[in-house]
Amino acid sequence: xxxxxxxxxxxxxxxxxxxxxxxxxxxxxxxxxxxxxxxxxxxxxxxxxxxxxxxxxxxxxxxxxxxxxxxxxxxxxxxxxxxxxxxxxxxxxxxxxxxxxxxxxxxxxxxxxxxxxxxxxxxxxxxxxxxxxxxxxxxxxxxxxxxxxxxxxxxxxxxxxxxxxxxxxxxxxxxxxxxxxxxxxxxxxxxxxxxxxxxxxxxxxxxxxxxxxxxxxxxxxxxxxxxxxxxxxxxxxxxxxxxxxxxxxxxxxxxxxxxxxxxxxxxxxxxxxxxxxxxxxxxx
Amino acid sequence: xxxxxxxxxxxxxxxxxxxxxxxxxxxxxxxxxxxxxxxxxxxxxxxxxxxxxxxxxxxxxxxxxxxxxxxxxxxxxxxxxxxxxxxxxxxxxxxxxxxxxxxxxxxxxxxxxxxxxxxxxxxxxxxxxxxxxxxxxxxxxxxxxxxxxxxxxxxxxxxxxxxxxxxxxxxxxxxxxxxxxxxxxxxxxxxxxxxxxxxxxxxxxxxxxxxxxxxxxxxxxxxxxxxxxxxxxxxxxxxxxxxxxxxxxxxxxxxxxxxxxxxxxxxxxxxxxxxxxxxxxxxxxxxxxxxxxxxxxxxxxxxxxxxxxxxxxxxxxxxxxxxxxx
Numbered sequence: 001x002x003x004x005x006x007x008x009x010x011x012x013x014x015x016x017x018x019x020x021x022x023x024x025x026x027x028x029x030x031x032x033x034x035x036x037x038x039x040x041x042x043x044x045x046x047x048x049x050x051x052x053x054x055x056x057x058x059x060x061x062x063x064x065x066x067x068x069x070x071x072x073x074x075x076x077x078x079x080x081x082x083x084x085x086x087x088x089x090x091x092x093x094x095x096x097x098x099x100x101x102x103x104x105x106x107x108x109x110x111x112x113x114x115x116x117x118x119x120x121x122x123x124x125x126x127x128x129x130x131x132x133x134x135x136x137x138x139x140x141x142x143x144x145x146x147x148x149x150x151x152x153x154x155x156x157x158x159x160x161x162x163x164x165x166x167x168x169x170x171x172x173x174x175x176x177x178x179x180x181x182x183x184x185x186x187x188x189x190x191x192x193x194x195x196x197x198x199x200x201x202x203x204x205x206x207x208x209x210x211x212x213x214x215x216x217x218x219x220x221x222x223x224x225x226x227x228x229x230x231x232x233x234x235x236x237x238x239x240x241x242x243x244x245x246x247x248x249x250x251x252x253x254x255x256x257x258x259x260x261x262x263x264x265x266x267x268x269x270x271x272x273x274x275x276x277x278x279x280x281x282x283x284x
Numbered sequence: 285x286x287x288x289x290x291x292x293x294x295x296x297x298x299x300x301x302x303x304x305x306x307x308x309x310x311x312x313x314x315x316x317x318x319x320x321x322x323x324x325x326x327x328x329x330x331x332x333x334x335x336x337x338x339x340x341x342x343x344x345x346x347x348x349x350x351x352x353x354x355x356x357x358x359x360x361x362x363x364x365x366x367x368x369x370x371x372x373x374x375x376x377x378x379x380x381x382x383x384x385x386x387x388x389x390x391x392x393x394x395x396x397x398x399x400x401x402x403x404x405x406x407x408x409x410x411x412x413x414x415x416x417x418x419x420x421x422x423x424x425x426x427x428x429x430x431x432x433x434x435x436x437x438x439x440x441x442x443x444x445x446x447x448x449x450x451x452x453x454x455x456x457x458x459x460x461x462x463x464x465x466x467x468x469x470x471x472x473x474x475x476x477x478x479x480x481x482x483x484x485x486x487x488x489x490x491x492x493x494x495x496x497x498x499x500x501x502x503x504x505x506x507x508x509x510x511x512x513x514x515x516x517x518x519x520x521x522x523x524x525x526x527x528x529x530x531x532x533x534x535x536x537x538x539x540x541x542x543x544x545x546x547x548x549x550x551x552x553x554x555x556x557x558x559x560x561x562x563x564x565x566x567x568x569x570x571x572x573x574x575x576x577x578x579x580x581x582x583x584x585x586x587x588x589x590x591x592x593x594x595x596x597x598x599x600x601x602x603x604x605x606x607x608x609x610x
Contacts, residue, residue, distance in 0.1 A: 005409070005410075006411045006412060008409060008493045009405055009409030009411035009414070010405075010411060011405075011493070012401055012402060012404055012406075012408075012409065012497070013402050013405040013406060015398060015401065015458055015459060016402040016405075016417075016421070016458065016459045016460075017417065018458060019455065019459055020424065022458065023436065023455045023458065023460045023461075024424050024427065024432065024460065026435070026439075027435035027439065028432050030438075031431060031432055031434055034434065034435070094322070094325065094326060094329075097322070099319070099322065099323075103596065105326050105330060107595045107596075108330045108334060109329070109330070110595075110598070111333050111334070111337070111591075112333060113515075114584070114588060114591045115336070115337065115522075115584055167329075167332060167333065172515075220426075224426060228428045228430065235428075235525075238430055239430075242433070242434055248434050251434060252435075255428075255431040255432075255433075255434075256431065258430075258431070259427065259428060259431045262426070262428065263426065266426055
């Protein structure tokens with residue numbers, strides 16, 4: 001009986017396991033192998049030459065672009081993720097209210113999921129179409145300069161510019177939060193109101209703990225997304241190295257360094273959330 | 285806390301009544317103000333979300349005289365689809381459209397079938413190695429596609445799959461491909477919520493495991509399917525990274541690539557133009573910018589229409605699909 005059960009389970013996920021080896025494990029292993037080689041294209045395919053950790057050392061010492069790009073990407077991510085999470089949460093809370101026309105508003109709020117991915121977003125940004133007119137049109141800078149010190153003002157305006165980006169990036173996250181909010185039973189809120197809790201209190205005592213798993217998923221999703229976005233500097237650098245310079249070995253090494261950095265960061269997030277999530281699972 | 289409750293108890297009844305009446309009036313006033321504020325916030329956010337689209341549509345309909353006319357801000361003086369005609373011809377639209385449809389809808393359909401099967405296996409069965417494979421599934425979700433693109437490219441080119449749709453479609457059939465792991469996770473989450481009674485009933489009636497899945501459980505997963513189909517097709521449609529790696533000859537380009545190409549060509553041409561007439565031109569030459577916007581609109585028009593069509597069901601099914609992850 002037990003043997004049959006194993007067989008049944010694997011008959012469902014067997015397909016994925018085959019795919020995992022074909023499209024993930026083997027390529028991953030090969031790219032690790034390439035990162036220690038110098039690859040040259042010749043008539044009979046690629047010729048590999050063992051060079052040890054040369055590429056890895058080159059990434060940190062010779063390549064003048066890589067480290068600054070990596071640092072910028074990390075900093076942008078650190079700024080971006082909390083903003084996306086807070087914004088998506090606010091939108092989800094707004095859309096979760098039982099008000100007339102909310103279906104229409106939901107349709108509009110998910111629009112970025114459709115248009116703001118990949119190339120389109122990049123082109124729009126280059127054209128300034130994703131920037132709000134309020135910040136430039138009304139000459140906000142010169143008006144506010146009288147009241148706010150220019151350095152602070154510039155950073156504020158830069159933030160408000162990136163705010164549009166935040167909105168455009170948070171479509172899927174709004175969706176996930178909204179789906180999470182739907183699973184919270186309204187009786188909990190009623191009970192809390194009877195006990196005299198304010199809206200603010202019941203948000204922190206009910207909504208927040210209940211939605212913590214979705215915050216975790218959204219954090220992961222936003223991070224992975226911002227690392228692989230089309231306008232990511234490291235990604236573009238990687239592509240130039242691999243496809244324009246045909247430097248496969250070095251490209252693989254860069255890819256691995258980047259991957260390890262990402263993985264460490266994601267591991268940190270996992271560790272931060274683990275305690276809370278473990279206590280959640282005990283309940284649910 | 286203690287003190288206020290004590291005071292409240294000591295108040296006379298009439299005082300309490302008065303208090304209550306005053307409160308309810310104040311509360312009604314507050315709810316109206318709250319609703320107004322609520323709709324104001326919603327509307328302004330909606331405008332921000334719509335803004336780029338409105339901007340593109342407006343710009344793409346403008347001709348050179350509209351751009352030169354300072355009174356025209358949003359609505360052009362005359363209605364003319366000239367920009368669209370140029371972009372349409374320049375991008376060789378139908379060819380790109382066909383390529384995009386095959387890669388995105390083909391992959392999306394295959395991912396529904398494969399990811400649902402795999403998700404069901406993970407959601408309903410416990411077997412030795414379960415934890416390991418689930419961990420590897422999450423690992424797959426986290427690996428950036430760019431890390432493995434070089435070996436994958438070599439693998440596909442050794443099979444002769446470059447400039448075909450196979451590098452998109454075949455991984456999708458195995459539950460991989462663009463965001464495949466995420467879709468498996470969505471299906472796991474969905475199947476976990478379904479009651480086990482359904483399967484027991486099917487077993488008692490003599491259905492085997494695969495038949496139970498295929499005839500009972502899979503049709504129930506429609507909300508999750510809709511979400512996965514929409515995400516998968518849209519992300520495939522807009523993705524530029526994989527197509528530009530695997531589709532290298534112009535006839536095989538999909539719409540996103542053609543749009544990029546057209547964009548590059550048009551902005552280069554307009555740069556030359558603005559150099560030659562530098563004094564009169566401010567920024568980008570007007571008509572070319574408008575053609576670019578028409579090209580962008582054309583390239584996303586099919587999925588915009590798809591979204592308009594399924595939007596209602598999509599928004600509803602998100603609530604039931606358990607997309608809310610782990």
